[in-house]
Structures are given as structure tokens and as C-alpha cells.
Amino acid sequence: MNPSDVLLLPGWQNSTEGHWQTEWEQAHGYRRVEQHDWMAPKRGDWSARLEEVVADAPGPVVLAAHSLGCILVAWWAAHSRHAHKVRGALLVAPGDVEQPDVAALIHGWSPIARQALPFPAIVVASSDDPYCTLARARALADGWGARCVDVGAHGHLNAASGLGLWPQGHALLHSLMAEHND
Incomplete structure (x- = not known):
């Protein structure tokens, strides 16, 4: 796969300098999916944008999502005609938009789609994530048919x-790519 076949899906407010997604984009040439409004995200708009980018991709893609980007992947996959083009998804620190504190910040993203994803996925969770408990991340991973990795x-x-460049996460991304290489 070409580096441009790895799509980076940031969450609410985008990924800033020092974020592993920004580091990967700069170091490896992965492609960030730009959204119309990072500050007031609309699920339909973000999903339509992801559909457009995946549909326009010349071949298969791998998704590397963070926070709200993970919730986007699950929603998009439930409605997309192009989910078959996804080789795998790394879903890092899903944002629990059903948690009252998070729902108050980000409107219109609930309920979270919980169907099994039609492609392999790994959910990466932190044991002290303020936006999603480890138990909740594991439950989401179960619903999505994904493996869950607790990184402490x-x-x-x-x-x-x-x-930084987060080598542990990059190794997980590469495991998805290698596992499903033709």
C-alpha cells in the first residue's frame, strides 16, 4: 500500500502539532481527511466527506482514527456503499459521545453505531482516558468485532x-496492513 492509502481521521478540533496523527502525516506521508468544520462537527457532513474520500481512492485504504474519528468510522461503515474498500481500521481512544459530559460538548453524534464492522479493526484504549472509560472502550470494541488493546x-x-511518533500504535497499524495484504 502507498502511504496515501492510509487515511487519518482526527476527532473534534482536529489533531494539532505533537499529536501522533500529525506526526504520522509528516513522517510517513499518510493523508488526513479534512472536514468542513472541526469545531462544530456534524455527523452527516463528516460521514459524507469520508464516503467521498474512500469512494475516490484508487484502491483499498486503511483508516487510522482518533476519538470522534472512531465514532465516525462506526457510523460511516453502517451506511457506506464503499466500506468494502477498507482493509482495516485503527480506532484510537474512541470518544464516548453517549457520556453526558461529552454529549454536552458534541451534539448529534448519539447513538453510537454498534454493529460489527465489515473490516478488521483494533481499538486502542487508555486506562485513564477522561472521554471514555476502559470498560466502555472494551464494550465498543466487542460491538464492533474489534480487538481491544489497553496501552495503560x-x-x-x-x-x-x-x-510523538508513537511506535506502539504504528506497529498496530502495520499489523492490520500486513494481516490483509494481497
Whole structure:
């Protein structure tokens, strides 16, 4: 796969400098899916944008999502005509938009789609994520038919977590790519 076949799906407010997604984009040439409004995300708009990018991809893609991006992947996969083009998804620190504190910040993203994803997926969770408990991340992974990896206490696995290029996450991404290479 080409680096541009790896699609980075940031969450609410995008991924800033120091975030592993930004580091991967700069170091590996992965492609960020740009959304119309990072500050007031609308599920329908974000889903339509992902559908457009995947449909336009010349071949299969791999998704690397963070936070609200994980919730987007589940919703999109339940409604997409192009989910068959996804080889796998790395779903890092899903944001629990059904949790009252999070729902108050991000409207219109509930309920979370809980069907089994039509492609292999790994959910990566932190034991002290303020936006999703480890138990909840495991329950989401179960519903999505994904493997769940507990990486310990690293907060929301974002720029504040200080992961840099995050080799552990990159190895998980590569395991999805290698597992399903033709």
C-alpha cells in the first residue's frame, strides 16, 4: 500500500502539532481527511466527506482514527456503499459521545453505531482516558468485532499524552496492513 492509502481521521478540533496523527502525516506521508468544520462537527457532513474520500481512492485504504474519528468510522461503515474498500481500521481512544459530559460538548453524534464492522479493526484504549472509560472502550470494541488493546495510563492518547511518533500504535497499524495484504 502507498502511504496515501492510509487515511487519518482526527476527532473534534482536529489533531494539532505533537499529536501522533500529525506526526504520522509528516513522517510517513499518510493523508488526513479534512472536514468542513472541526469545531462544530456534524455527523452527516463528516460521514459524507469520508464516503467521498474512500469512494475516490484508487484502491483499498486503511483508516487510522482518533476519538470522534472512531465514532465516525462506526457510523460511516453502517451506511457506506464503499466500506468494502477498507482493509482495516485503527480506532484510537474512541470518544464516548453517549457520556453526558461529552454529549454536552458534541451534539448529534448519539447513538453510537454498534454493529460489527465489515473490516478488521483494533481499538486502542487508555486506562485513564477522561472521554471514555476502559470498560466502555472494551464494550465498543466487542460491538464492533474489534480487538481491544489497553496501552495503560496515557490520557486521551492525544498531543497532551506526549506519544510523538508513537511506535506502539504504528506497529498496530502495520499489523492490520500486513494481516490483509494481497
